[in-house]
Amino acid sequence: MNVTPEVIEELGSLTDPAVLLKTLQERFGGRLAIGTAGQLTESVLVALCVEAGFKPRVFTVDTERLFPETLDHFAQLEKNYGLTIERFHPDPKAVASMVSDHGEFLFFDSKEKQELCCRVRKVFPNERALRGLDVWVTGLRSDQSPSRQRTPRLEMIMREEDGKKRSILKVSPLADWTESRVWDYVRTHAVPVNELMAKKNPGGWRYESLGCVICTTPIGPNEPRRAGRWRWFNQDVLKECGLHLPPPPHG
Numbered sequence: 641m642n643v644t645p646e647v648i649e650e651l652g653s654l655t656d657p658a659v660l661l662k663t664l665q666e667r668f669g670g671r672l673a674i675g676t677a678g679q680l681t682e683s684v685l686v687a688l689c690v691e692a693g694f695k696p697r698v699f700t701v702d703t704e705r706l707f708p709e710t711l712d713h714f715a716q717l718e719k720n721y722g723l724t725i726e727r728f729h730p731d732p733k734a735v736a737s738m739v740s741d742h743g744e745f746l747f748f749d750s751k752e753k754q755e756l757c758c759r760v761r762k763v764f765p766n767e768r769a770l771r772g773l774d775v776w777v778t779g780l781r782s783d784q785s786p787s788r789q790r791t792p793r794l795e796m797i798m799r800e801e802d803g804k805k806r807s808i809l810k811v812s813p814l815a816d817w818t819e820s821r822v823w824d825y826v827r828t829h830a831v832p833v834n835e836l837m838a839k840k841n842p843g844g845w846r847y848e849s850l851g852c853v854i855c856t857t858p859i860g861p862n863e864p865r866r867a868g869r870w871r872w873f874n875q876d877v878l879k880e881c882g883l884h885l886p887p888p889p890h891g
């Protein structure tokens with residue numbers, strides 16, 4: 641893909657997410673896709689595209705450990721917006737080998753084994769989803785965690801496909817949106833919300849970030865947003881699955 645600094649600068653001047661998404665769609669068509677794990681921002685991105693007059697390609701990685709409510713949410717998004725979410729699954733042989741070597745609940749053992757599980761179940765399938773794409777649209781926001789504070793709206797990332805290096809444009813149109821702005825949009829535009837996030841729980845416990853069952857728990861009223869992920873690790877540990885870190889050596 642030939643995305644020059646001039647093109648990035650031009651796209652960077654489009655501060656309205658819907659205008660940015662429409663412009664990208666006009667340029668890249670089916671070589672653009674939104675990745676979703678069922679988070680609020682990703683559903684807002686789909687709604688913004690539909691509002692802008694087009695149905696985007698949307699994909700998800702089904703780790704085979706997702707909450708039933710997340711699978712229901714995908715079905716609701718599909719019905720609401722008349723689209724089909726492309727599903728990518730982990731390689732069954734890689735999962736079987738990992739489980740045979742380390743056990744099914746390896747992620748409890750150490751940060752390294754959690755990262756291994758995330759690589760096999762999420763990162764490698766996500767790498768397959770990105771094959772052939774020029775634009776990967778994400779719902780990352782800079783207020784989601786300290787490690788995401790510098791999330792750029794537009795970023796060229798290098799990938800390897802069939803032994804060849806290739807760059808793609810990673811776009812996070814809502815990077816500077818706050819949680820309350822996202823909820824405002826959700827409410828005023830009737831965007832479907834994962835039942836787990838919509839639920840009011842006693843004591844203010846709530847889900848703000850969703851991943852796999854076991855590795856995701858609700859957070860308390862004063863906890864940081866990603867405190868519920870891999871709760872058994874020290875809170876200072878990087879709470880990331882690896883999707884938004886530099887790409888792994890193979891996938």
Ligand code: SF4
Nearest residue numbers: 747757758761852855
């Ligand atoms: S979130 Fe947990 S179960 Fe899911 S891929 Fe990562 S370590 Fe494995």
